[in-house]
Amino acid sequence: MAKITYSKQTFDCKNDESVLECLSRHGVELPSSCRAGVCQTCIVKATDGTTPPADAQTGLKPQLQKQGYFLACICKPKQDLSFVDPDDNALPQITATVASKICFNKNIIRLRLTPESEFNFLPGQFINIHRQDGLVRSYSIASLPQEGYLELHVEHIENGKMSHWLHNQVAMGGKLNIDGPHGDCFYIDDKPEQNLLLIGTGTGLAPLWGIIHDALSKNHKGEIHLFHGSRSRDKIYLLGELKKLAEQHSNFFYTACISGEDNQGFNAGRANEVALSKIPNLDGYCVYLCGHPEMVNSTKKKAFLAGASMNDIHADAFTLSNR
Numbered sequence: 001m002a003k004i005t006y007s008k009q010t011f012d013c014k015n016d017e018s019v020l021e022c023l024s025r026h027g028v029e030l031p032s033s034c035r036a037g038v039c040q041t042c043i044v045k046a047t048d049g050t051t052p053p054a055d056a057q058t059g060l061k062p063q064l065q066k067q068g069y070f071l072a073c074i075c076k077p078k079q080d081l082s083f084v085d086p087d088d089n090a091l092p093q094i095t096a097t098v099a100s101k102i103c104f105n106k107n108i109i110r111l112r113l114t115p116e117s118e119f120n121f122l123p124g125q126f127i128n129i130h131r132q133d134g135l136v137r138s139y140s141i142a143s144l145p146q147e148g149y150l151e152l153h154v155e156h157i158e159n160g161k162m163s164h165w166l167h168n169q170v171a172m173g174g175k176l177n178i179d180g181p182h183g184d185c186f187y188i189d190d191k192p193e194q195n196l197l198l199i200g201t202g203t204g205l206a207p208l209w210g211i212i213h214d215a216l217s218k219n220h221k222g223e224i225h226l227f228h229g230s231r232s233r234d235k236i237y238l239l240g241e242l243k244k245l246a247e248q249h250s251n252f253f254y255t256a257c258i259s260g261e262d263n264q265g266f267n268a269g270r271a272n273e274v275a276l277s278k279i280p281n282l283d284g285y286c287v288y289l290c291g292h293p294e295m296v297n298s299t300k301k302k303a304f305l306a307g308a309s310m311n312d313i314h315a316d317a318f319t320l321s322n323r
């Protein structure tokens with residue numbers, strides 16, 4: 001059993017327990033959001049000559065890795081480990097202003113943010129929003145850089161502190177602290193003939209919307225298939241816009257899916273199952289998966305078994321329960 005030392009306190013970290021879980025078990029809370037090694041919110045820095053396991057540094061920039069930074073939620077130490085909070089410049093934050101806020105429907109809003117300093121991103125990457133009280137949550141970017149704003153789609157989650165705040169308290173002109181961009185779920189324009197398959201659930205549509213518009217704006221030649229799904233029709237949004245896009249672009253195909261009973265007018269079933277039944281052979285495809293973690297993780301494996309190369313499968317999975 002490894003010992004971990006943080007804030008001058010030392011704890012026994014059980015085998016197969018992450019640093020984040022160990023601290024939480026002892027009543028010490030670090031900032032966290034995804035708890036899956038994606039959002040980087042739980043970043044900390046190893047000290048006193050100790051070294052984090054290499055896989056706890058997955059996704060961090062090389063200069064952060066060299067300085068001993070690691071992600072507490074995916075760090076399961078085999079040796080003793082000391083660490084401290086990150087320096088202010090590890091994940092620098094900037095201010096962004098809420099430029100517009102509209103409702104797609106009663107559950108989902110569209111926020112457009114204008115960063116107050118230079119912010120380079122690719123559509124489909126994500127940012128973290130930091131509230132003053134330390135609450136942090138991740139949201140994917142649906143807009144293109146040339147549009148001059150960051151567009152986020154925010155679902156209101158029952159008991160979700162951040163989503164409730166963004167829906168009900170943050171107004172136009174409000175200031176938000178953000179960091180990022182993060183993630184590798186974006187369009188790569190080096191294979192314009194490659195077919196793309198995009199599968200998303202709920203507001204997992206946001207990054208896919210950005211990726212599709214990026215690909216079309218760069219004159220992507222291969223087929224682009226979007227399967228967007230939800231259990232109920234109130235979480236299907238941008239339906240008219242996506243149907244129109246499919247009319248305007250002969251290589252873009254859109255399928256909306258409902259897995260619940262009220263599915264008249266939609267494809268019945270889960271988006272990932274409908275997609276793989278309609279396109280069973282993914283040899284040569286580039287696959288993007290966004291939305292519910294269970295869907296993303298199970299579909300990753302199925303896409304690989306259906307012929308997609310692991311290098312061509314991109315995913316960002318965010319848990320919804322704590323938003």
Ligand code: FES
Nearest residue numbers: 033035040042073
């Ligand atoms: S909480 Fe650790 S990376 Fe998201």
